[in-house]
Amino acid sequence: MSNLYIIGTPIGNLGDLSFRAVEILKTVDAVACEDTRRTLKLLSHFGIRVKLISCRAHNEGFAAEKVIAILNRGGAVAYASDAGTPALSDPGAVLVRFAVEAGHEAIPIPGPSAFASLVSVAGRGDKSVLFEGFLSPKAGRRRSRLRELLARESAFVLYESPFRILKLLEDLAEFDNERYVCVGREMTKVHEEYLRGSAGEIRANLAKKTEQLGEFSVFVSGKKGN
Incomplete structure (x- = not known):
């Protein structure tokens, strides 16, 4: 069983990203995100380089297959929406459901909302x-x-x-x-x-x-x- 981390990201001020979120983002094998450009800006601010997977509302099911493939290999993945906590008027719920159904765990990393x-x-x-x-x-x-x-x-x-x-x-x-x-x-x-x-x-x-x-x-x- 591997972990899918659900990351609460800043709604404006980048300084609101938690220390724990930064550490998780540094260690995962990939970050699935609503908008790769916005997430890249966030990661670059903290000097983090990691593979990005586009996971928007209209392709969440398809993107989930890529995420689950990494989890099945024993890797860890984080998910970040554009701003705030995923699944609150943002994508994320479908990805979590698919990951849990595949036998993996979804771990919340609390943050801005x-x-x-x-x-x-x-x-x-x-x-x-x-x-x-x-x-x-x-x-x-x-x-x-x-x-x-x-x-x-x-x-x-x-x-x-x-x-x-x-x-x-x-x-x-x-x-x-x-x-x-x-x-x-x-x-x-x-x-x-x-x-x-x-x-x-x-x-x-x-x-x-x-x-x-x-x-x-x-x-x-x-x-x-x-």
Whole structure:
């Protein structure tokens, strides 16, 4: 039995890669990754040279065959998505399932997560928080799912692109503008920013800018969040 290491990688600041992750990446026989260019930049920053295997969402099953072949030979492989922890709105789940079914072990190497990072600074004490990730880019489906999430009355976290963040906040304000919202933009990066308040207030703040830059993470408190 060989090990497949699931690496949590920085969501912006390269200094957030853990010491343990660095040591694992130095010793494995190959690194499967969502984007070889981005992972190469990360590895080069730490002086690591290792074989890379492209493992994106649309070829995850095919890439898994290459990974399992290495594991079957007794080698060790690490998997890293572009940013954050794999399988949280990123590839990785299929690879883990295939590796485990082939008799190998999947070992988590904890690291950054936009979800956990945003919750930690949201400043609310909700007992449960649902991770939803990206909603559908189609307006009808997005609005329908948003209504369902709000009806649960518990806190939840969404990811959104700069192209749809204003529409998302507009929908939130329309459906329930009483909920507390915390939006994180460019977390851990140079232009890191957090906006707190109602969805309507945050949307008005963002709308003052000529364009929206960076990826957004959105925390929405529960109906009775404190």
